[in-house]
Amino acid sequence: VPGLLTFRGNPTRTYYGRGAVPTAPKVDWYHPQDGGMCSTSSAKGVTKTWCGMGWTGQPAVFERDGRTWVVFGAYDGAVHFMDGATGEDILPPFPTGDIIKGSVTVDPDGYPIVYSGSRDNYFRALAIDRPGQAVELWKLSADAVSPTLWNNDWDGSALVLDDYLLEGGENSQFHMVKLNRAYGDDGLVTVDPKLVFNTPSWDQQVITDLAGNRSKEMSVEGSVAVSGNTVYFANSGGLVSGWDLGPLVEGSGDPTRTLRFWNGDDTDASIVIDADGFLYVSAEYERGNSRAAEVGQLMKLDPTKPDDPIVWSVADPNGIWATPAISAGVVVAPTDSGRIVAVHQVTGEILWEKKLPGPTWSSPVVVDDVWVQGDCSGVLHGYDFSNPRVEPPELWSVQLEGCVESTPTVFQGKIFVGARGGAFYALGDPTP
Numbered sequence: 034v035p036g037l038l039t040f041r042g043n044p045t046r047t048y049y050g051r052g053a054v055p056t057a058p059k060v061d062w063y064h065p066q067d068g069g070m071c072s073t074s075s076a077k078g079v080t081k082t083w084c085g086m087g088w089t090g091q092p093a094v095f096e097r098d099g100r101t102w103v104v105f106g107a108y109d110g111a112v113h114f115m116d117g118a119t120g121e122d123i124l125p126p127f128p129t130g131d132i133i134k135g136s137v138t139v140d141p142d143g144y145p146i147v148y149s150g151s152r153d154n155y156f157r158a159l160a161i162d163r164p165g166q167a168v169e170l171w172k173l174s175a176d177a178v179s180p181t182l183w184n185n186d187w188d189g190s191a192l193v194l195d196d197y198l199l200e201g202g203e204n205s206q207f208h209m210v211k212l213n214r215a216y217g218d219d220g221l222v223t224v225d226p227k228l229v230f231n232t233p234s235w236d237q238q239v240i241t242d243l244a245g246n247r248s249k250e251m252s253v254e255g256s257v258a259v260s261g262n263t264v265y266f267a268n269s270g271g272l273v274s275g276w277d278l279g280p281l282v283e284g285s286g287d288p289t290r291t292l293r294f295w296n297g298d299d300t301d302a303s304i305v306i307d308a309d310g311f312l313y314v315s316a317e318y319e320r321g322n323s324r325a326a327e328v329g330q331l332m333k334l335d336p337t338k339p340d341d342p343i344v345w346s347v348a349d350p351n352g353i354w355a356t357p358a359i360s361a362g363v364v365v366a367p368t369d370s371g372r373i374v375a376v377h378q379v380t381g382e383i384l385w386e387k388k389l390p391g392p393t394w395s396s397p398v399v400v401d402d403v404w405v406q407g408d409c410s411g412v413l414h415g416y417d418f419s420n421p422r423v424e425p426p427e428l429w430s431v432q433l434e435g436c437v438e439s440t441p442t443v444f445q446g447k448i449f450v451g452a453r454g455g456a457f458y459a460l461g462d463p464t465p
Contacts, residue, residue, distance in 0.1 A: 069455015150187020
């Protein structure tokens with residue numbers, strides 16, 4: 034399926050979109066025309082109003098039936114299905130019972146299915162081949178597995194590989210579901226999902242090591258990443274795990290754990306995997322414990338050395354929520370304070386730094402030597418990344434409404450992004 038179909042586009046979370054990138058972008062259309070995509074939501078006894086799209090949300094953009102579809106979940110508690118050229122609804126929004134924080138996933142094998150979680154407790158598979166509306170085919174409750182340690186939200190963007198759906202939940206568990214996708218006699222898509230494996234993202238050792246410092250906060254908020262047969266994910270207790278799923282897929286046994294690494298603090302950003310299988314992990318700095326100070330907040334890990342996997346690390350006193358980008362041998366990582374660090378991929382040397390209005394939770398996107406980055410003053414920036422080892426000059430900027438926390442998607446001359454002011458935007462070059 035041509036397009037960006039899941040957060041950061043592929044199993045290693047290293048695909049950023051398809052050019053061309055606009056050279057002088059302006060707002061083509063925005064949604065909604067009046068008001069904003071807003072709703073109230075409660076968690077842990079606190080109720081507040083949420084608007085637009087947040088830091089875990091990146092729109093899926095893809096081609097289907099001769100149209101460019103833009104699909105995203107938002108803080109109005111709905112999944113939206115929009116025409117990328119016009120901003121019109123292709124299908125009416127699909128309402129859930131609460132806000133949607135994560136990025137949707139579009140089936141990569143051509144089945145007309147969109148996968149999305151919601152804070153209403155459920156992760157869903159939605160069919161988009163029915164006339165006039167999206168139809169729920171299946172939903173997985175956050176309470177379907179045990180034990181759990183946090184809440185019932187789903188922030189992560191699932192991967193679909195070889196008919197298996199892989200997803201981490203804020204219930205603190207990793208889930209592996211055999212989808213059994215097919216088409217019925219009427220030609221419409223069907224699924225018959227079976228939960229074939231789940232495992233806690235935590236163990237008693239990490240609870241002990243946290244020593245009462247938020248020691249039961251173990252949600253998986255990042256999107257799982259896969260290299261070969263191994264899935265990697267981290268949790269908000271700072272535990273990074275790798276599980277070899279090969280034995281289950283091949284029918285020879287159960288998945289086996291291959292990596293257990295504790296970085297000391299909340300790790301909500303998605304793990305990024307390079308072409309050689311190294312992992313890039315970003316952690317927050319909230320608990321202030323000695324382990325987090327020791328290992329830093331941006332780490333390169335070698336999973337083939339599970340007893341001592343750190344290749345290099347970079348410290349940041351404010352921590353990192355954004356998922357780093359890798360381009361031309363440079364790792365770009367925005368931090369909570371607005372500090373952006375560019376790190377040599379091999380040596381870990383800091384090559385340059387840049388300061389933007391923080392918090393910079395929007396994950397960087399690099400397409401065709403242009404780095405696209407949102408900041409919390411509502412500005413979307415484009416920088417010249419053709420020489421990434423020096424601080425890149427700005428090519429353009431666009432003022433939007435509200436902090437740009439979500440990650441933009443670049444696709445065929447357009448940029449699509451949501452902001453906390455309540456609106457979703459499509460940007461492109463002005464028509465001559």
